[in-house]
Amino acid sequence: MQVVCSDAHLAHCPTHEVQGGRSIALHEVPVRAETIRHALRDAGGFVERAPTDHGLAPIEAVHDPDLVAYLAHAWQDWAAACADDEQRAEAIADTYRHAALREGMGPAHPPQSGLGRLGYWCFDTATPMVEGTYGAARSAVDIALTATDLVLSGGHRNAYALCRPPGHHAPRAGIGGYCFFNNAAIAAQHAITAGAARVTVLDVDYHHGNGTQQIFYGRGDVQYVSLHADPDRAYPYFTGFADETGADAGRGATVNVPLPAHCTDDRYLAALDQALDDVLTFDPDLLVVSLGLDTYHGDPIGDFSVTTPGLARCGERVGGAQLPTVVVHEGGYDVATLGANAVAWLSGLLRTTRDG
Numbered sequence: 049m050q051v052v053c054s055d056a057h058l059a060h061c062p063t064h065e066v067q068g069g070r071s072i073a074l075h076e077v078p079v080r081a082e083t084i085r086h087a088l089r090d091a092g093g094f095v096e097r098a099p100t101d102h103g104l105a106p107i108e109a110v111h112d113p114d115l116v117a118y119l120a121h122a123w124q125d126w127a128a129a130c131a132d133d134e135q136r137a138e139a140i141a142d143t144y145r146h147a148a149l150r151e152g153m154g155p156a157h158p159p160q161s162g163l164g165r166l167g168y169w170c171f172d173t174a175t176p177m178v179e180g181t182y183g184a185a186r187s188a189v190d191i192a193l194t195a196t197d198l199v200l201s202g203g204h205r206n207a208y209a210l211c212r213p214p215g216h217h218a219p220r221a222g223i224g225g226y227c228f229f230n231n232a233a234i235a236a237q238h239a240i241t242a243g244a245a246r247v248t249v250l251d252v253d254y255h256h257g258n259g260t261q262q263i264f265y266g267r268g269d270v271q272y273v274s275l276h277a278d279p280d281r282a283y284p285y286f287t288g289f290a291d292e293t294g295a296d297a298g299r300g301a302t303v304n305v306p307l308p309a310h311c312t313d314d315r316y317l318a319a320l321d322q323a324l325d326d327v328l329t330f331d332p333d334l335l336v337v338s339l340g341l342d343t344y345h346g347d348p349i350g351d352f353s354v355t356t357p358g359l360a361r362c363g364e365r366v367g368g369a370q371l372p373t374v375v376v377h378e379g380g381y382d383v384a385t386l387g388a389n390a391v392a393w394l395s396g397l398l399r400t401t402r403d404g
């Protein structure tokens with residue numbers, strides 16, 4: 049199996065996030081991708097490839113060009129506005145553009161201050177930026193796009209994009225949830241631009257992919273199907289309910305399956321089988337999987353009970369759909385098991401894929 053990866057992600061290395069009011073060590077760290085890379089090397093049968101530069105056009109086909117322009121100099125803006133080096137180390141906003149702030153007064157404009165600007169674009173306290181963040185996020189997009197090219201025109205039945213930072217929480221005009229550019233959404237749109245009639249994004253990260261859902265909510269050509277922790281108890285709290293099914297031309301093309309705490313392998317696989325029925329009914333030309341390994345029972349920020357053999361069975365079910373498939377990496381934070389779990393899921397996919 050082709051694995052697209054690079055060292056560029058190493059430059060995105062903030063050290064802390066604010067979760068539930070506490071400053072804690074950041075969960076989304078470089079060693080996540082490195083440990084998966086090494087496990088795939090040890091497992092054998094995985095071939096590493098470098099990404100190619102796709103430029104800004106595929107990003108701006110999905111994201112607000114003003115957001116893209118902001119991110120290119122966000123850290124410099126922040127650094128210039130900071131009081132001292134200690135504050136400057138990592139960009140985390142203190143004020144967010146909450147809908148109630150300007151209710152009845154028209155939309156806010158991006159403020160001049162680098163501190164204010166961050167809260168204009170970012171929606172949470174867990175998405176710190178450092179100087180190397182933009183380059184790493186650009187590279188993650190190129191990784192997803194290169195993997196997509198391998199499947200669209202490179203003669204490969206599937207490919208794995210080992211992306212970091214992840215992407216599925218980033219909407220058209222915002223960042224959050226450790227995400228800057230929505231790698232999976234950009235890959236899906238890239239396939240449509242290249243001539244695909246229909247593309248499905250199947251999101252199996254523990255968290256709801258609010259960004260991907262928002263980007264395609266009104267679209268009938270890109271289906272979004274997600275299994276995730278019920279937003280009544282889990283981040284991102286405001287999206288991912290079962291009654292969110294799409295709007296306008298996208299009516300019925302969004303499928304949300306909220307799941308309970310301690311969700312077992314069997315419960316998860318039953319939900320996945322149903323979701324795959326919806327995917328096959330939609331009949332996409334390409335499947336993009338947003339793969340999060342934070343469904344694993346040992347994940348520090350999840351509460352599911354999915355095991356390593358369970359993850360292998362998940363990969364088998366997805367491979368059984370027999371669709372050209374791009375697997376785009378999202379979350380998963382139990383560093384000790386990430387490698388084994390990635391190998392399990394991807395090997396499952398390969399086992400059931402014909403001429404994989």
Ligand code: SP5
Pocket residue numbers: 067068174214215216217225226227253255283340342348349350378379380
């Ligand atoms: C890509 C991805 O997986 N992003 C996840 C972002 C989650 N950010 C904040 C999570 C807050 C979770 N609080 C859980 C406490 C568990 N003990």
Ligand code: ZN
Pocket residue numbers: 253254255340342378379380
């Ligand atoms: Zn997640």
